[in-house]
Amino acid sequence: MVEEKEGVIKKKYELLEDLPGIGPATAQKLRELGFHTVESLAMATARELEPAGIGEKKAFAVIRTARSSISVSFVRADELLRMRQNVLRLTTGSKPLDILLGGGLETQTITEFYGEYGSGKSQLCHQLCVNVQLPPERGGLNGAALYVDTENTFRTERIVQMAKHLELDPEQVVKNIIYAEAYTSDHQIFLLDNADEVVKENNVKLIIVDSLTSHFRSEYIGREMLAPRQQKLNKHMHKLIRLARAFNAAAVVTNQVMAKPDVFFGNAVYPIGGHIVAHTSHTRIYLRKAAHGPVRIARLVSSPYLPEGEEIFKITGNGIEDVSEEEKVKPRRR
Ligand code: GTP
Ligand code: MG
Numbered sequence: 001m002v003e004e005k006e007g008v009i010k011k012k013y014e015l016l017e018d019l020p021g022i023g024p025a026t027a028q029k030l031r032e033l034g035f036h037t038v039e040s041l042a043m044a045t046a047r048e049l050e051p052a053g054i055g056e057k058k059a060f061a062v063i064r065t066a067r068s069s070i071s072v073s074f075v076r077a078d079e080l081l082r083m084r085q086n087v088l089r090l091t092t093g094s095k096p097l098d099i100l101l102g103g104g105l106e107t108q109t110i111t112e113f114y115g116e117y118g119s120g121k122s123q124l125c126h127q128l129c130v131n132v133q134l135p136p137e138r139g140g141l142n143g144a145a146l147y148v149d150t151e152n153t154f155r156t157e158r159i160v161q162m163a164k165h166l167e168l169d170p171e172q173v174v175k176n177i178i179y180a181e182a183y184t185s186d187h188q189i190f191l192l193d194n195a196d197e198v199v200k201e202n203n204v205k206l207i208i209v210d211s212l213t214s215h216f217r218s219e220y221i222g223r224e225m226l227a228p229r230q231q232k233l234n235k236h237m238h239k240l241i242r243l244a245r246a247f248n249a250a251a252v253v254t255n256q257v258m259a260k261p262d263v264f265f266g267n268a269v270y271p272i273g274g275h276i277v278a279h280t281s282h283t284r285i286y287l288r289k290a291a292h293g294p295v296r297i298a299r300l301v302s303s304p305y306l307p308e309g310e311e312i313f314k315i316t317g318n319g320i321e322d323v324s325e326e327e328k329v330k331p332r333r334r
Pocket of ligand 2: 121122123151153210
């Protein structure tokens with residue numbers, strides 16, 4: 001497809017093989033490296049293409065062509081504003097939580113839910129997989145979900161319950177969730193590195209990694225393993241950002257917490273993953289359980305432009321729901 005824009009002929013390439021200088025053999029090698037689409041190539045660095053036998057100079061040329069094909073280059077701030085206007089919002093299922101997040105989860109960025117076991121991280125992920133399939137007027141993105149599960153806690157039965165509550169066809173909803181269990185951190189990385197084709201072909205608008213850190217935490221033990229662990233986590237998260245940007249999808253990761261033994265006041269727990277995860281997640285939400293029952297407290301801990309704040313929601317048989325006014329005023333049992 002050739003498109004004329006302000007006198008400049010811009011060519012759009014659909015397949016890797018269409019790019020000048022990329023033959024079928026190189027395209028195959030690129031696929032093996034996890035580059036399946038022109039979009040993913042546009043976000044690559046020259047060094048990443050080296051193992052495909054592409055020298056630096058050629059790599060720059062290929063990336064440049066891929067970028068011009070999908071229009072990624074320097075932009076003026078007004079253009080940036082237009083890009084921001086492409087950001088879509090996905091409902092969590094709870095109105096106060098959506099408001100806390102400025103209207104729901106954003107596409108093109110990573111949202112991180114962290115908290116203790118049972119705080120509702122995976123339940124929120126399940127709910128988002130259903131909600132993403134809703135039409136925009138109901139807070140969805142009319143898209144499919146990709147679920148990378150590292151703890152084997154994904155349950156189709158739960159999806160069916162949530163879908164029924166939203167009056168969606170459960171069979172269809174289940175079909176629109178592409179699931180992969182990651183057995184190790186390397187496997188987890190491999191899955192995401194090879195996800196771009198799946199994302200494109202299935203109109204995936206939500207990519208979930210639940211949990212981001214569990215394998216890394218159990219495999220990389222000891223101080224000397226910290227640097228390689230952080231390096232891998234960093235690359236993994238950047239891959240996730242690239243997918244989210246290239247396909248205008250929402251990205252969600254979950255993370256556990258560790259107790260801070262030396263702190264008496266303030267937050268006595270902190271999320272796993274250190275600075276890398278903290279800086280790469282655009283929006284971080286800390287989840288905790290209320291004293292008892294299904295109520296959960298969500299705290300917006302960091303966001304590029306929203307103030308900190310707290311809201312409550314509950315987990316029921318129907319999924320993620322608002323806490324009613326009566327429930328809020330119910331006196332606590334002593
Ligand atoms: P870890 O992965 O262990 O760190 O925890 P998590 O934060 O992912 O917790 P998860 O989202 O799995 O929340 C589990 C909690 O959700 C349970 O303790 C229940 O309170 C609630 N829950 C899960 N399934 C159901 C359900 O079908 N019905 C109801 N009412 N509550 C549920
Ligand atoms: Mg979980």
